[in-house]
Amino acid sequence: MTGTEKAAILLLYVGTEATSKVFQHMEDSEIKKISQAMANLGHVTLPVIQEVVEEFTQITNPESGFFSQGDEFVRKILEKALGPQKAEMLLQELSTSNFGDLEDILANMDPKTIANFLSQEHPQTIAVIVAKLRPKQTSEIISHLPQELQAEVVIRIADVDQVSPEILSDIDDVIRKELTAMGGIQRFKVGGVEKVVEMFNHLDRSREKRILDSLDVMNPPLAEAIRKHLFTFDDIFKLDDRTIQGIMREVSNDTLTLAIKASSEEVREKVFRNISSRAAEMIKEDIEVMGPVRLSDVEKAQTEIIKIVRKMEEEGKVVLAGRGADDVLV
Template identity: 30%
Template sequence: MSEEKKNVHLTKLQKAAILISALPEDISVQIFKKLKDFEVERIVKTILMLETPSKESVLEVLKEAYDNLKEASPVKIAPDHLKKILQKALPPEVLEKLLNQTFDEEEFKTIFKELEKLDPKMVANLIKNEHPQVIALILSQLKPSVAAEILQYIPKRVGVTNVQEEVIKRIASIEKINAQTLKIVANTLEEELLTIGAGAEETLSGIDIAAEIVNALPKEVQVELLEEVRKEDEILADNIEERMFKFEDILKLDNKAIIEILKNVDKNVLMMALKGAPQEILDKFLSNMSKRAAEMFLEDMEVLGPVKKSDVEKAQKKIIEEIKNLINKGVIEFGSGEEYV
């Protein structure tokens, strides 16, 4: 794909970020001074998330802004360069707030994205001797699928401790992590993880993260791990299991699974559940019915009229229970617990 074609996919915000980064520092400072706080924040976030563009890409962006421009220097988007410009452009209190809420947060995310690119076995070897709480903090920052892969390479037992069980329990218990804590944790990793700035708290749903990680594990590992957690804390195990399938997750099921659900759930309960569901979920069920059945289903839904939110939620819970029952029986598959022979 040519550079010109690549630039077609750049948003206006991305082009603005490249343009500001490519300009001489003193001009960039003047531009930032003219922008509103929320505009500065958006530009900064975009610059930090951009991959370093080639000189050709920069030239194309600049040509859009200046028809008579003949040359451009490569873009400079390093965090230190950006901080230098912002220090000149913004009052100290505004800069501090921006760095705490935006800059460090984006840099922090970038570092863990880099960690996700490493071989899971290598990451597991790197962190396997850490305390389960430290392992939990690291895995909670990664994609569930990546965290699940890494978790499988962590030794199952160290002495009497089931490390995998402990890690999942601790992830599920996470409520908030201070960025300074993550900086300390990152210092135990490789050199590229040493620079994480302290800043605002990151609100996390530990139970949801734990559930997604368990979902990404092979089926037999899921069952065994949850059994181990249940021995120690039945409520925690139930909470994790509850979140292992949400009503919106129906969109992840294949057509065969949807057909099985239609066979096994009460039509009236399904109608009530779908009353408050996104259109995509309704369409998924309708597309697995005959044309006539789908028409009748929609007509019956219309006859229902307005319904209470509490009744919709109750119906959705019943559908989820039936889906989980079908998953446990092996009638339908969910997650990555597939077996190969």
């Protein structure tokens, strides 16, 4: 692996928030290389991830304590969150388990891989397994099942009410053993365009634009794919009025005022239509007396609102489809 590929794997491993903070301290040229590597990674096996993390650990200053005393760190966190008694019980459970629950294993796997694996199982078994997963992941898995199986599994999911713990345990044991035998547990979806898009959604718009402009030259298809999936500030106002009203209730007037300072009249009109008349008048007055503001401040306010929308999506309060496209639905 190249150094860029190792960096891409490590950053994908630590997650979007940490990566966005790292990107803030890097040159655009470095971010471009790593972003392109992320998009090209595809699936990375668990041993490769472990190798990259271990290499990073070895070159990290040992005095910093990074990745050191992991067990003690986990214990302290659990004791603080759960209390000493519950923390000890959970730690004992973790120490006696070879790997996590089936739901935890499947949660980190590519839906297409899961679908290919489960397609060999009885529809009732598939229904019991996917019914325990997050709705979004369940829908993705079903969409990758053979067409003749999809409706049958959906029907059986609707019929799944209560299943005895013994049956659930037996199914989990069989599926985990089969996954282990085929190496399925060791394949995680860590790369691809979707992961790059997640990173971009944590960047300020100026840097996002510079990187995309460079990608237009370096890799036009990748740039186009990223743009298609990005959710922008203007996309918020392609949603229906009721959804916009829900979003506006989560945004402070100061942030909203700054965010729409450079927006079109069409966007402003849609904002004012979906907030109270008193709040609309206050914001209009503030914009008039505000004077010139830095574009970076406007973009920061818009990014803050996008983060609010994404949090609402994670909490199930908003459902976004076709990000960045004209057919965004809720």
